Amino acid sequence: ADAFNASVTAGRKLNAFLVETPEHAIEAAEAADRGRATGELRALSGVPLGIKDLFCTAGYQTTAASHILEGFTPTYESTVTAKLFGAGAGMLGKLNMDQFAMGSSNETSAYGHVLSPWRRNDGGNAPLAPGGSSGGSSSAIAARLAPGATGTDTGGSIRQPAAFTGISGIKPTYGRCSRWGVVAFASSLDQAGPMARDVRDCAILLEAMSGFDPKDSTSLDLPVPQWEAGLSSDLKGKRVGIPKEYRVEGMPAEIEALWESGIRFMKDAGAEIVEVSLPHTKYALPTYYIIAPAEASSNLARYDGVRYGVRELPEGASLADMYAATRSAGFGAEVKRRILIGTYVLSAGFYDAYYTKAQKVRALIARDFERAWEACDLLLTPTAPSAAFALGEKVADPLSMYLNDVFTVPASLAGLPAMSVPGGLDATGLPLGLQIIGRPLDEQGVLNAGL
Numbered sequence: 001a002d003a004f005n006a007s008v009t010a011g012r013k014l015n016a017f018l019v020e021t022p023e024h025a026i027e028a029a030e031a032a033d034r035g036r037a038t039g040e041l042r043a044l045s046g047v048p049l050g051i052k053d054l055f056c057t058a059g060y061q062t063t064a065a066s067h068i069l070e071g072f073t074p075t076y077e078s079t080v081t082a083k084l085f086g087a088g089a090g091m092l093g094k095l096n097m098d099q100f101a102m103g104s105s106n107e108t109s110a111y112g113h114v115l116s117p118w119r120r121n122d123g124g125n126a127p128l129a130p131g132g133s134s135g136g137s138s139s140a141i142a143a144r145l146a147p148g149a150t151g152t153d154t155g156g157s158i159r160q161p162a163a164f165t166g167i168s169g170i171k172p173t174y175g176r177c178s179r180w181g182v183v184a185f186a187s188s189l190d191q192a193g194p195m196a197r198d199v200r201d202c203a204i205l206l207e208a209m210s211g212f213d214p215k216d217s218t219s220l221d222l223p224v225p226q227w228e229a230g231l232s233s234d235l236k237g238k239r240v241g242i243p244k245e246y247r248v249e250g251m252p253a254e255i256e257a258l259w260e261s262g263i264r265f266m267k268d269a270g271a272e273i274v275e276v277s278l279p280h281t282k283y284a285l286p287t288y289y290i291i292a293p294a295e296a297s298s299n300l301a302r303y304d305g306v307r308y309g310v311r312e313l314p315e316g317a318s319l320a321d322m323y324a325a326t327r328s329a330g331f332g333a334e335v336k337r338r339i340l341i342g343t344y345v346l347s348a349g350f351y352d353a354y355y356t357k358a359q360k361v362r363a364l365i366a367r368d369f370e371r372a373w374e375a376c377d378l379l380l381t382p383t384a385p386s387a388a389f390a391l392g393e394k395v396a397d398p399l400s401m402y403l404n405d406v407f408t409v410p411a412s413l414a415g416l417p418a419m420s421v422p423g424g425l426d427a428t429g430l431p432l433g434l435q436i437i438g439r440p441l442d443e444q445g446v447l448n449a450g451l
């Protein structure tokens with residue numbers, strides 16, 4: 001109990017937790033003690049996890065870090081958290097995040113940014129972003145407050161924060177983890193996954209989180225493989241593709257060097273390295289930033305001041321006034337920007353030029369990957385184009401923030417499993433991540449390459 005309370009208290013310095021629930025973790029630990037005595041231990045008995053605040057947790061406030069959901073306490077449990085708790089895990093708290101999972105630095109949270117526990121070693125003392133949107137998850141794990149956490153990844157929100165904080169995180173194949181009870185951002189892209197210190201812990205957590213759920217129509221009706229038992233660092237016979245289009249212009253030398261060392265790790269493990277081409281890569285970012293806001297604008301229409309959270313009802317207001325006042329006060333600036341972009345690209349005059357076009361390009365991006373799988377079994381790339389940037393550095397410039405997702409969004413658009421693992425440090429001692437992308441359903445191959 002002391003250790004769990006201390007973790008939660010330490011989390012305040014990082015602003016990692018939005019809701020502190022050490023009592024939940026303590027209860028799970030006590031159940032584990034009883035289980036140990038009677039020989040009834042489960043896969044995650046007593047493991048204290050952080051839960052990203054995008055997951056609905058029965059009886060615990062869930063806000064997706066947005067003011068508009070303040071006071072919303074779900075009466076139901078998301079499928080993923082139900083599975084984790086069913087496997088014996090406990091919850092230390094609900095973790096801070098970018099508002100509605102929109103962002104790459106955790107600075108869009110209505111409850112303040114999260115601090116990364118990392119510092120540069122060159123005297124540059126500016127506080128660093130933990131990445132986003134799963135920034136509370138990455139920060140809490142990197143600071144050793146929790147051994148693991150849930151994340152969600154729509155365009156990179158598990159992988160990029162993992163890379164920024166020197167931990168591991170995997171986004172499984174779209175459909176592996178149920179989206180039921182996860183606050184929706186862009187439903188055709190949203191996918192839950194684990195973040196943890198290493199690949200083995202990710203495999204254990206992913207096994208507990210995955211599985212068919214009739215309550216999610218896009219859930220995959222497939223058995224969950226035993227990923228942990230299947231772990232092997234031997235890559236003999238595996239062809240690892242290096243997509244040449246990811247060598248983007250102006251790529252910093254340290255990211256080039258990271259990639260080279262990743263290639264060496266793969267070779268040392270017995271893999272064959274092949275160059276491959278993903279010709280539509282340069283269209284992935286603009287495609288993502290049309291499709292994701294389009295789906296978000298539709299998903300976020302439900303926050304109307306009637307059904308959930310806050311309601312702003314000015315004197316003598318009409319229903320329409322109430323909607324406008326609630327949404328103006330309740331949503332943050334980035335969320336409003338996405339809603340505006342989304343409704344614009346879906347509007348009658350622009351639908352074909354933007355939304356339909358983006359869907360076609362999305363299909364081309366998916367086809368690029370299908371062709372690449374003829375020449376290789378896995379792909380290796382950097383996770384992000386830089387190490388963690390300073391808080392405040394990009395927040396006023398959404399485009400430079402969006403550019404941070406350049407290497408993570410293609411796998412999201414194609415629904416492929418992708419993982420970030422620590423790959424080394426930059427010149428200032430900050431962690432850099434390597435991304436491994438696999439064929440649909442080949443989480444095992446991804447995990448093994450990351451091991």
Ligand code: GLN
Nearest residue numbers: 101102103154155156157
């Ligand atoms: N940074 C991306 C965005 O802002 C991805 C977010 C995510 O994966 N949830 O949309």
